[in-house]
Amino acid sequence: MTRPTKHDPAKLRRDTAVLNRGFDPRLSVGSARPAVFRSSTYVFSSPESAERAFAIALGKVQPAESEEVDLIYSRLAHPNAEILEAQLVPLEPEARGAAVFNSGMAAITTLVLTLCRPGTSLVYTTPAYGGTHHLFQELLAAYGVLVRAVPAGDTAALRDAIATAPDPALVFVETPANPTLTMTDIAAAAEAAAARSPRPLIAVDNTLMGPVFQHPLPLGADLVIYSATKYLAGFSDMLGGAITARDPELLERLRLTRTLTGTILQPDESWLLDSRLATVSLRMNRQSKNAQRIVDALAGHPRLRRIYYPDRFEDPEQKRIYEAQCSYPGAIFSLDLEGGKPAAFDFLRRLEIAMNAVSLGGVESLACHPRTTTHSEMSAEQLDRTGIGEGLVRISVGIEHWRDLLADFQAALDAI
Numbered sequence: 352m353t354r355p356t357k358h359d360p361a362k363l364r365r366d367t368a369v370l371n372r373g374f375d376p377r378l379s380v381g382s383a384r385p386a387v388f389r390s391s392t393y394v395f396s397s398p399e400s401a402e403r404a405f406a407i408a409l410g411k412v413q414p415a416e417s418e419e420v421d422l423i424y425s426r427l428a429h430p431n432a433e434i435l436e437a438q439l440v441p442l443e444p445e446a447r448g449a450a451v452f453n454s455g456m457a458a459i460t461t462l463v464l465t466l467c468r469p470g471t472s473l474v475y476t477t478p479a480y481g482g483t484h485h486l487f488q489e490l491l492a493a494y495g496v497l498v499r500a501v502p503a504g505d506t507a508a509l510r511d512a513i514a515t516a517p518d519p520a521l522v523f524v525e526t527p528a529n530p531t532l533t534m535t536d537i538a539a540a541a542e543a544a545a546a547r548s549p550r551p552l553i554a555v556d557n558t559l560m561g562p563v564f565q566h567p568l569p570l571g572a573d574l575v576i577y578s579a580t581k582y583l584a585g586f587s588d589m590l591g592g593a594i595t596a597r598d599p600e601l602l603e604r605l606r607l608t609r610t611l612t613g614t615i616l617q618p619d620e621s622w623l624l625d626s627r628l629a630t631v632s633l634r635m636n637r638q639s640k641n642a643q644r645i646v647d648a649l650a651g652h653p654r655l656r657r658i659y660y661p662d663r664f665e666d667p668e669q670k671r672i673y674e675a676q677c678s679y680p681g682a683i684f685s686l687d688l689e690g691g692k693p694a695a696f697d698f699l700r701r702l703e704i705a706m707n708a709v710s711l712g713g714v715e716s717l718a719c720h721p722r723t724t725t726h727s728e729m730s731a732e733q734l735d736r737t738g739i740g741e742g743l744v745r746i747s748v749g750i751e752h753w754r755d756l757l758a759d760f761q762a763a764l765d766a767i
Contacts, residue, residue: 365441369628373437378430387622388430393422410607427610431621438628439593442562444569446595448602450609451621455558455578456482457614458592462554462574463487463521465608469495472516474551475523476503476535478737480578481726483525483556496520502737503528504669506536513543519551524572526676527559530685530721530745531738532659534672541571552601558582558712563635564679568597579616581712585627585634589620634714634750638682641753646684648757654694654764656742659685682748683711685721691741694767695720698744701763704755711747716756718746 363372379386395401404421406412408428414420422428432451439449452458463486467473475487477500492498501512503526513522522544526535537555544551554574555567561582567575577583579591592614596602609615616624646660661673661680673680688694698718699707705716709725719725722739729739748756 363441366629366632368441369438372441373434385431385434385622385625387618389618390429391425393424395421408610410603425618426613426615428606428615429618429621431618431625432616435616435621435625435628438625439595442628442631443575443595444566445597446568446575447597448599449593449595450602450605451579451616451624452592452594452609452614453616453620454590454614455576455580455592456486457612458576458578458594459483459523459556460486461605461608461612461614462576462594463491463496464612465604466552467491467496467520470497471518471520472497472499472551473521473523474499474501474509474512474516474519476501476509476525476528477733478503478528478531478533478726478729478739479523479525479556480529480558481721481728483523484726485728487523503531503533503535504666504672506539506668506672509535509540510543513540513547513551516551519544519547522551522553523556524553525556525558526565527661527681527683528737529559530659530683530726530743532559532661532683532685533738534661534664534669534676536672537567537570537572537676545571559683560677560681561631561635561712563632564639564681565677568595570676573598573601578712579624580710582635583627583631583712584624585631585712585714587710587713587715587717589623591616591620591624635682636679637750638748639679641750641756642682642684642748643680644753645748645757645760649686649760649764652761652764654689654767655686656689657687659687659743683745684748685743685745687740688742688744688764688767690767692720692722695742695744697767698763701766702759703762704751704759705746711745713747714750716747716749716751718744721745 400421407414436449440446487498501509524535541553552573555572556576558578558581574596577593579593664670705718708717709719
């Protein structure tokens with residue numbers, strides 16, 4: 352589906368490349384933007400082409416450079432997924448390819464099924480999204496993968512875990528951590544992994560910062576994971592997942608697993624997500640500016656014990672990591688309210704603009720109580736240890752006018 356151009360795609364700036372890469376209007380009856388290709392199966396150009404397509408799909412042979420391989424079946428690949436994957440690449444510096452999935456958890460599950468085997472180790476930072484935590488601690492551990500959790504932001508503990516884990520296959524870093532916004536040093540994780548032989552791969556869940564404010568691959572990560580449901584899609588109207596990487600062969604391994612598990616993103620959702628990519632930077636910059644202004648105004652409110660937000664870190668190590676890894680603090684912050692769970696629930700009940708719902712990254716503002724919702728699969732001990740307290744409320748700031756949101760938050764706090 353590649354569009355011919357006299358410009359070197361590698362030299363185009365990301366805001367241009369995301370609109371021009373991977374799409375040939377000649378293959379869509381001349382349409383300026385991609386159409387939706389709803390088909391489960393595809394007609395081969397010849398029996399020989401069918402044989403070649405299956406050999407490539409099964410990993411028996413590698414396609415030649417610029418080879419046009421016939422499509423087979425939409426569980427393997429389809430035009431909208433191929434276009435979307437090509438247009439995701441410019442968003443991530445040093446990426447050479449991408450793979451898309453039907454949810455963020457499908458992306459993570461496909462990743463661990465591809466890389467982890469019984470007896471190998473997976474090291475991950477905590478707190479992590481509740482679904483990720485459950486997958487690692489319940490499912491993977493039951494299948495014999497040695498799972499080791501490390502506190503987010505504890506660089507020494509992360510280095511030690513990577514150095515001592517038996518046969519490490521994967522280091523999974525969620526940074527900033529959800530919902531405490533604790534930052535983990537990606538470069539330190541990559542350095543520790545490089546000292547092991549064979550070297551474990553470094554995967555970074557970059558959902559909270561998106562491809563706008565943090566770029567893990569130049570810091571030494573091998574894979575970058577997104578719940579595309581969040582900022583990439585941006586309107587809370589679809590599910591999706593994406594993985595980008597610098598190693599095309601690694602992506603092919605993920606696609607082979609994706610074919611077996613059927614976790615590819617469907618054509619309609621691929622088309623919809625592709626249409627949103629060009630505005631990711633616009634939306635995220637507006638949301639981050641809104642969040643910064645709101646956090647600054649709420650600081651010192653008597654009902655708040657603490658605000659969790661990257662540019663308000665007091666710990667010198669957290670400041671160092673944030674300044675080394677991120678360009679802006681993003682649009683997620685958490686409030687720790689005086690009065691614990693009753694105060695948190697009262698605050699959520701009184702909100703009129705921000706909605707009490709899980710998820711994040713949409714154009715609308717959302718607020719939730721992680722301890723009883725997104726992270727409720729964790730034990731009370733794990734929640735306490737990772738800083739997800741009874742009074743913690745996570746807020747995802749949208750694109751509304753920041754003064755209206757601020758008034759909403761202040762009124763709800765004042766009325767507790």
